[in-house]
Amino acid sequence: MTIHSSKGLEFNSVFIVGVERGYYPIYHPSIKDNKKHEEEERRMFYVAITRAKQNCFISYALRRLMSTGKVMNREKSQFINELENK
Numbered sequence: 001m002t003i004h005s006s007k008g009l010e011f012n013s014v015f016i017v018g019v020e021r022g023y024y025p026i027y028h029p030s031i032k033d034n035k036k037h038e039e040e041e042r043r044m045f046y047v048a049i050t051r052a053k054q055n056c057f058i059s060y061a062l063r064r065l066m067s068t069g070k071v072m073n074r075e076k077s078q079f080i081n082e083l084e085n086k
Contacts, residue, residue, distance in 0.1 A: 014052035020060045020074045
């Protein structure tokens with residue numbers, strides 16, 4: 001299920017995967033206003049987290065096989081860091 005389609009719903013457990021810089025929030029060269037886009041991504045992350053009644057599991061990869069066939073080092077999203085600082 002996408003985050004957008006989960007609005008208004010609640011679940012006992014929610015799994016949010018791929019929360020890595022470049023994946024979540026998504027960075028794409030075609031996006032003109034990165035600051036505005038990042039705020040929208042942050043809002044959607046909040047929506048995802050608040051769908052959980054009891055458990056929210058957030059995961060990210062330290063290394064990922066990319067669609068190009070290369071294995072790349074990854075870094076967790078700054079959104080996770082923001083949660084950890086609260």
